[in-house]
Amino acid sequence: MQPVISITNFSKSFGKNIAVKNLSLDVEKGELFGLIGPDGAGKTTTIRTLVTLISPDSGELSVSGLNVSKSVREIRSITGYMPQRFSLYPDLSVSQNLNFFANLFEVPKKEMAERRKRLFKFSKLEPFSERLAGQLSGGMKQKLALSCTLIHNPVVLILDEPTTGVDPVSRSEFWEILQELKKEGVTILVSTPYMDEALLCDRIAIMHEGSLLALGRPEKITGLMHNHIYKITGHNLVLQSNRIAQIPGIISVQSFGDSLHLTFPPGFSSEDIRLKLYDLLGQQLNIERIAPSLEDVFIGLIEGKIGHGN
Amino acid sequence: MKLRRIISIIIKEYTHIFRDWRSLLIIILMPVLMIILYGYAITLDMKNLTFAVIDDAKTPESRELIRGFTENRFFVLKYTDIKRNEIESLFKKRAVQMALVIPEDFSESLISNRITKVQLIVDAADSNIGTFINNYSNRVAQLFNEKLNRRSPGILGLEPRILYNPDMKSANFFVPGLVALILLLICSLLTSITITREKETGTLEQILVSPVHPIEIVVGKVVPYITLGFFNGIIIIVFARLLFKVPINGSLSLIAILSLIYIFVALSFGLMISAVAKTQQIAMLATLMATVLPTIMLSGFIFPIASMPLPLQYISKVVPATYFLIIIRGIMLKGIGLAELWQHAAALSGIGLFMLSIATIRFKTTLE
Known part of the structure; x- marks a missing residue:
């Protein structure tokens, strides 16, 4: 079956800045696809090109089989796009915003009531329908923006960092809504800098400085890591991380809150490491081997310490 | 072009206008203050x-x-009985604009000589004042001759009949011009920030990914501001009438209709700038520069177009106020109608449609 979103050898520069280079990926129908990476990875450029707001320098991009350079208006009418910044009218009420976008997309008048009801059901915004959009909380704003994006029943939903700057509870609510939409058959492309959200996607693409580092199911990507990760916890460990990094054979030290993640190649045992740490710091530490998280993989990928792969 | 989309944009713009009552108040009070x-x-x-x-x-x-x-x-007579050598310093201090020196034998000369000479010294640093004093003094001399100097043969007497502004009040000339200036400035400012504001707040990005066409956005934004501009026009003309007693000799409804065309031109001009400019600040500055100076200098607002160098005369032909000044002065002072003014009205409409097309063409539906 033809992929809903298809990107082949896409490159885009702004002046001397290379935003995306040679990106290729496909999103299948009904998939929840995550574009993961830090700021400046090229996520927004890729997304804006897909929704026809900017044009590619080279490469082929298509949405639902329509070329982004040729079928601008067709793509715009079947796609729902939610920009990174809150882009609704703060001085219009929830209802007024919804109606405005319904009219722009020419949603049939007869279907309006039914669609509003459906959107209100998941957004739970009905009690606030007369409130001005500017006076909603961050989480509610995002839900309203999503509702306006969905008012014309798009077949593809493209979201640019929808949960950045939103509180954790609203974030998980938002992802529940995305899962609901996926069940209804909507193809979703979502970008996020949060690794925990990446785990909720069917497949992810990890981007860094305009390039694709890894592509696949989240579990598969964590499996890329053949090095071993050891988590150590103890008092004031973070301050010691520079000294720990001197241990012969160690690949990297990353701090995660109070604990440190040490990466070693296969062949070291927990006991070896415990002894080495005791020699170095003179204290007994709690040490356990853990499965690599996406964050470990991501850092490994960026530092080039694990092989690129698919 | 879909009517439904245009109407929804119009409704949205009206909502913006009335929600933001502080800006609305400024929009209404600014022309009053300016006039x-x-x-x-x-x-x-x-x-x-x-x-x-x-x-x-x-x-x-x-x-x-x-x-x-x-x-x-x-x-106003300020100095009498001064010495001759004091005159120069009075002029240098700008204490007087004119000095009159009457010779000792003035009265005898009037009786015995054919010509009596009285010295008149005029400060013509301001050429308008110089010319005025000169003309007025000649008139005083002429009246004096008619009254006292019976022996002087008064052969030719001009009997002027001054049309359209018999009191020669400059307000009658300027205030209609002010209507043109203020209306243009306010209306073009209104629309110049309307698209740039959406660029800055990011709302444009959300509209652009809908199937909306630029012409729908442009028309949807012009219509609400026409009503606002028209309301402003009424306020300006009412104040012009009340404060400066400017006559309105022609048809009020004709003023209204032709003002609407002029307002349309001003709004289209603002939209043209708005479509190109990236920020509200740039848009406002560009609008101020492009409306105020040409309107004051090149439209005949103060300086007659006929006495300008030829290149400037050509430029004045594309300044919208040039046409509207002829229209509004014509209607208010001369009381003329569409029979005399239709060409100017047509020129204005042409300029407006041209600018609106440019606004639509230059309006990009991408972010690049």
Whole structure:
């Protein structure tokens, strides 16, 4: 079956800045696809090109089989796009915003009531329908923006960092809504800098400085890591991380809150490491081997310490 | 072009306008303030010009001549009995604009000689004032001749009949011009920030990914502001009438209809800038520069177009106020109608449609 979103050898520069280079990926129908990476990875450029707001320098991009350079208006009418910044009218009420976008997309008048009801059901915004959009909380704003994006029943939903700057509870609510939409058959492309959200996607693409580092199911990507990760916890460990990094054979030290993640190649045992740490710091530490998280993989990928792969 | 989309944009713009009542208040009060400021500041009426007299004759005839200057509101006699060498320093200090020197034998000469000479010294640093004093003094001399100097043969007497502005009040000339200036400025400012504001807040990005066409956005944004601009026009004309007693000799409804065309031109101009400019600040600055200066300098607002160098005369033909000034002065002062004005109205409509097309063409539906 033809992929809903298809990107082949896409490159885009702004002046001397290379935003995306040679990106290729496909999103299948009904998939929840995550574009993961830090700021400046090229996520927004890729997304804006897909929704026809900017044009590619080279490469082929298509949405639902329509070329982004040729079928601008067709793509715009079947796609729902939610920009990174809150882009609704703060001085219009929830209802007024919804109606405005319904009219722009020419949603049939007869279907309006039914669609509003459906959107209100998941957004739970009905009690606030007369409130001005500017006076909603961050989480509610995002839900309203999503509702306006969905008012014309798009077949593809493209979201640019929808949960950045939103509180954790609203974030998980938002992802529940995305899962609901996926069940209804909507193809979703979502970008996020949060690794925990990446785990909720069917497949992810990890981007860094305009390039694709890894592509696949989240579990598969964590499996890329053949090095071993050891988590150590103890008092004031973070301050010691520079000294720990001197241990012969160690690949990297990353701090995660109070604990440190040490990466070693296969062949070291927990006991070896415990002894080495005791020699170095003179204290007994709690040490356990853990499965690599996406964050470990991501850092490994960026530092080039694990092989690129698919 | 879909009517439904245009109507929804119109409704949205009206909602913006009325929700933001502070801006609305400024939009309504600004023209009032401007017409008061400009209306009282810009005047070419000569009043209270000061002058000095050296009357060496001191006869009833010489006093009669001096009275010819002082018996109206134009001249104020400030210095008498000064020495001749003091005159120059008075001029340098700008204490007087004119000095009159009456010779000792003034009265005798009137009786015995064919020509009697009286010296008149005029400060023409401001050429308008110089010309005015010169003309007025000639008139005083002429009246003096008719009254006292019976022996002088008065052969030719011009009997002027002054049309359209018989009191020669400069307000009657300027205030209609102010209507043109203020209406253009306010209306183009209104629309110049309307698209750039959406660029800045990011809302444009969300609209652009809908199937909306630029012409729908442009038309949807012009319509609400036409009503606002028209309301402003009414306020300006009412104040012009109340404060400056400017006559309205022609048809009020014709003024209304042709003002609507002019407002449309101004709004289209603002939209044209808005479509190109990236920020509200740039848009506002560009609008101010592009409306105020050409309107004041090149439209015939103060300086007659006919006396400009030829290249400037051509430029004045694309300044919308050039046409509207002819229209509004024509209707208000001369009371003329569409029969005389249709060409100017057509030119205005042409300029407006041209600008609206440019706004639509230059309006990008991408972010690049």
